[in-house]
Amino acid sequence: MAVKPGNMTPVKWDPKRDxxxxxxxxxxxxxxxxxxPGGNRPASNLLQKSGVPGVITAKADQLFAMARSASLWxxxxxxxxxxxxxxxxxxxxHDLDRFGVVTWPSPRQSDVMIVAGTVVKKMAxxxxxxxxxxxxxxxxxxxGSCATNGGPYYRSYSVVMGVDHIIPVDVYVPGCPxxxxxxxxxxxxxxxxxxxxxxxx
Amino acid sequence: xxxxxPARPHPAPAEAPSxxxxxxxxxxxxxxxxxxxxxxxMDAALDEVVVTVERDVLPQAALALRDDPRLxxxxxxxxxxxxxxxxxxxxxxxxxxxxxxxxxxxxxxxxDDPRIPSLIGVWPGADWYEREGHDLFGVVFEGHPNxxxxxxxxxxxxxxGRKSYPINDYQEW
Numbered sequence: 001m002a003v004k005p006g007n008m009t010p011v012k013w014d015p016k017r018d019x020x021x022x023x024x025x026x027x028x029x030x031x032x033x034x035x036x037p038g039g040n041r042p043a044s045n046l047l048q049k050s051g052v053p054g055v056i057t058a059k060a061d062q063l064f065a066m067a068r069s070a071s072l073w074x075x076x077x078x079x080x081x082x083x084x085x086x087x088x089x090x091x092x093x094h095d096l097d098r099f100g101v102v103t104w105p106s107p108r109q110s111d112v113m114i115v116a117g118t119v120v121k122k123m124a125x126x127x128x129x130x131x132x133x134x135x136x137x138x139x140x141x142x143x144g145s146c147a148t149n150g151g152p153y154y155r156s157y158s159v160v161m162g163v164d165h166i167i168p169v170d171v172y173v174p175g176c177p178x179x180x181x182x183x184x185x186x187x188x189x190x191x192x193x194x195x196x197x198x199x200x201x
Numbered sequence: 202x203x204x205x206x207p208a209r210p211h212p213a214p215a216e217a218p219s220x221x222x223x224x225x226x227x228x229x230x231x232x233x234x235x236x237x238x239x240x241x242x243m244d245a246a247l248d249e250v251v252v253t254v255e256r257d258v259l260p261q262a263a264l265a266l267r268d269d270p271r272l273x274x275x276x277x278x279x280x281x282x283x284x285x286x287x288x289x290x291x292x293x294x295x296x297x298x299x300x301x302x303x304x305x306x307x308x309x310x311x312x313d314d315p316r317i318p319s320l321i322g323v324w325p326g327a328d329w330y331e332r333e334g335h336d337l338f339g340v341v342f343e344g345h346p347n348x349x350x351x352x353x354x355x356x357x358x359x360x361x362g363r364k365s366y367p368i369n370d371y372q373e374w
Contacts, residue, residue: 122354155371157361158353 065198068111068137069191071100075110075130079117082144082177086116089180099187107133112190114183115169118146118153119160131167139194141186142169145176152176221245228302235269236262250304256317259308263323266295266306273299277320280330282338284364289315289340310340319344337362 056063078086090096090103104110107130119127131140142163145151153159163169170193173186221229229250233243239262242253254262266274274295283290293306310317319342320327331342332351339360342348350357359366 122352155369157357157359157366157368157372161371 059198061198062195065195069194071102072112072139072187072190073102073104073110074112074114074141075107075134076103076105077113077116077130079115079119079123080144080146082116082146085177085180086114086143086183089183094180094184096184096187099184099191101187107131108135110134111137112139112141113167114141114143115147115163115167116143116177118151119163119166120158121160122158124160124166127163128166139170139190140167141171141173141183141190143173143175143183143186144178145174148172148174220248221250222248224302225250228304231271232304235265235272239265246305251307252304253307253309256308256310260318260320260323262306263293263320267323273297274302274304275299277324277326277330278303280327280334282334282340282362284338284362286312286364288312289338291317291334291340293320315340316343317341321345336360339363 058066078084088094090101096102101112107113111134113131113134115127131138140163142148146153146159147163150156150159150161154161160166171186171190173182175182178186225245225248229243229245232250232252233241236252236254239254239258241262244251244253266272274297276296276298277293278296279292279294281292281294283292289310289312291308291310293308294303295306296303308317315338317340319331321331321342321344328345329351331345332348334340335342335345335348336350336352337360353361358372361368
């Protein structure tokens with residue numbers, strides 16, 4: 001099975017089209033030319049709103065949400081094999097520091113809890129305690145199928161069928177375990193969610 | 202780009218030896234001689250020596266296994282409990298770090314009365330293994346200082362390791 005070159009449409013870098021000074025100003029705001037379905041993300045609506053580059057008009061909630069989403073500090077907390085993928089996501093190859101994600105070994109100053117692994121019933125009370133110790137605003141990422149719904153241990157005698165039985169979850173990352181790219185996608189989705197929630201306030 | 206690959210040759214799996222090796226036979230003879238007062242039942246599973254003793258003489262036999270200079274089984278690798286539905290079998294996997302030999306020591310328990318003396322005084326590493334056996338199978342290790350649940354949460358009902366445990370009945374938490 002050879003891949004025919006005609007099936008692929010490579011996107012060439014065109015400085016006339018892609019340079020930011022030459023981006024056509026559309027009625028909705030700044031449209032990034034390479035923002036395609038499945039491709040790059042469109043720019044945040046907050047940046048598009050004023051229509052003038054370098055100027056942002058927003059509510060204070062939105063500005064706080066921008067700051068919060070750009071400095072998410074997850075609790076250093078792993079339960080099972082998903083934690084290994086989470087650790088490798090933090091490390092240099094998939095560098096989570098790029099997104100402002102820095103692990104913090106205390107729930108008192110953490111923003112995000114990444115529930116990475118199987119939630120057994122014996123571990124459920126400590127997880128709930130850690131969640132209650134985190135200050136508001138706080139977000140939860142359920143990483144992997146175990147934390148989502150029990151996964152391979154569904155209806156087991158010792159496993160909670162999803163961490164959302166004990167704490168509210170914002171983003172579910174599927175996979176068993178999810179690849180680091182999947183966790184990064186979950187974190188990007190969480191950042192978008194934080195900004196969107198602020199916009200709806 | 203995938204290419205046609207030749208079928209991968211499947212190597213024939215090595216056949217497990219059905220009898221003891223010479224070292225195993227020597228160990229079996231030595232164990233039968235050293236544990237003669239405890240009336241052991243000698244057996245073999247594949248290439249491993251299996252010795253079965255009664256539970257009444259288990260602590261003395263374990264002390265002899267640990268302290269006899271010919272044996273010096275100073276390391277209890279693993280403790281497992283097996284549910285045969287008419288009896289329990291507690292299996293101690295022992296190893297001698299000095300001699301490099303290993304074997305399995307088995308004790309059979311009646312299903313209605315799963316009590317066995319604790320070996321935490323002989324091998325302190327038996328601590329958590331015995332708590333796990335008590336958690337999952339309900340085997341009572343008499344003399345253990347703290348048989349609190351190790352793996353299960355407080356208030357768990359039943360013994361999930363037993364074959365009679367209703368594994369499909371989810372206990373809502």
